[in-house]
Amino acid sequence: MIDPTTDGLMPFQAMEILKRAKALEATGRSICHLEVGEPGAPPAPKVLEAVRQALPAAQGYTNAKGLAELRAGLVDYYQSQHGVAVDPEAIICTMGSSSGFILAFHAAFRPGARIAVTRPGYPAYVNTLLGLGFGVAEIPVTAANGWRLTGADIAAAHARAPFDGLLFASPANPTGAAVDRAGLQEIVETCARLGVTFISDEIYHGLDYRGPSVSALELTDQAIIINSFSKYYCMTGWRIGWMVVPERFVRRAEILQQNLFISAPTLSQIAATVALGERDYAEEQKAAYATNRLRLTAGLAELGFEVGAPSDGAFYAYAGISAFSNDAMDFCARMLDEAGVAATPGVDFDRTDGHGFVRFSYAGTGTSVEQAIERMGGWLRRR
Structure with a gap:
């Protein structure tokens, strides 16, 4: 039996906190859920209706790459949203972004290759890479630069210890930081120059x-593109996403999909096809996040958390807790048990410096955000 502690695998603390929060709710406790990046709204009504109509017939496998209708919809998405023509054969529908990462790693790299990620960053990056036998290179980003990665950061890290790939998110989890077009261009060009x-x-x-x-x-x-219907389209539990793969990786990625996952869930693909046409509904949810973003950032600052400007994107606030604690794990455990507020310790995203940070998600309801601020205020005063 492999001891997970020997190869660096760590629990996903956001899910550990969620498990504890659900257990407390089962005893009758009221919990404000700011621990997971899960939209508070359901998918668009037309999405749910499409699935109802599809049942019970749609129960078989689809093409390994996904339904032709969904891939055609994604081609239209890239043309309308980004002005880019994408070959539908380069699109693979996946079980959320998670299986997309696995396919990307195995399609583009050989076992043992080193992949760079930012620190702080999404914890599943590191854990998935380690679990699959790849090496990890972490590139620190800091609040001083708005938590944004630069081409210079990449070049400096590569000079210290070369790596084969870079996995980068913009907007990012946990900080919500995003690079602009010029910043992304710099990252793309730096990777090309370094052969990454x-x-x-x-x-x-x-x-x-x-x-x-x-x-x-x-x-x-x-570039290999990974995306998902989980966040913008409010479909976390549907486990449906997609990837766009450069021509040289397409066949290998398809073969891996056939063998590892067969295909993405059929009903979820049907739902996703309809979701692409429901952007007005998604924008309504985004407007609610935008309100929550300002209220949470202001509330945390008033309570003494270290927060800068509101995040560029996503739905997270990555807040310093030096005024209260130097142990984010203990801080979050106590805040959940004593105040009924669930948030994720920064060590989930940064094993080196995350002990001084907590990530709050404002993807839920405005009421939950307001209640959380009120509860934290009372709890911190009592402490």
């Missing part, structure tokens, strides 16, 4: 509060 394969995690596209999200496909046809 670029994987662009675009799962939070659409949730950018400064303007339209920029896809790496607008700048290069050599």
Whole structure:
């Protein structure tokens, strides 16, 4: 039996907190859920109706790459949202972004290759890479630069210890930081110059509060694009996403999909096809996040958390807790048990410096955000 502690695998603390929060709710406790990046709204009504109509007939496998209708819809999406022509044969529908990462890693790299990620960053990046036998290179980003990665950061890290790939998200989890078009261009060009394969995690596209999200496909046809219906389209539990793969990786990625996952869930693909046409509904949810974003950022600052400007995108606030604690795990455990507020300790995203940070999600309801601020205020005063 492999001891997970020997190869660096760590629990996904956001899910650990969620498990504890659900257990408390089962005893009758009221919990404000700010721990997971899960939209508070359901999918658009037309999405749910389409699934109802599809049952019980739609129960078989689909093409490994996905329904032709869904891939055609994604072609239209890239043309209308990004002005890019995408070959439908380069699109693979996946079980959320999670299986997309697995396919990307195995399609583009050999076992043992080193993949760079930012620190702080989404914890599943590191854990998935380690679990699959790849090496990890972490590139620190800091609040001083708005948590944004630069080409200079990449070049400096590569000079210290070369790596084969870079996995990068904009907007990012946990900080919500996003690079603009020029910043993304710099990252793309730096990777090309260094011979580094670029994987662009675009799962939070659409949730950018400064303007339209920029896809790496607008700048290069050599990047692997990962996206999902989970966040913008409010479909976390449906486990449906997609990837756009450069021609040289398409066949290998398809073969891996056939063998590892067969195909994405049929009903979820039907739902996703309809969701692409429901952007007005998604924009309504985004407007609610935008309100929550300002209220939570202001509330945390008033309570003494270290927060800068509201996040560029996604739906997270990454807050310093030095005024209260130097142990984010203990802080979050106590805040959940004593105040009924669930948030994620920063060590989930940064094993080195995350002990001084907590991530709050404002993807839920405005009421939950307001209640959380009130509860935290009372709890901190009592402490």
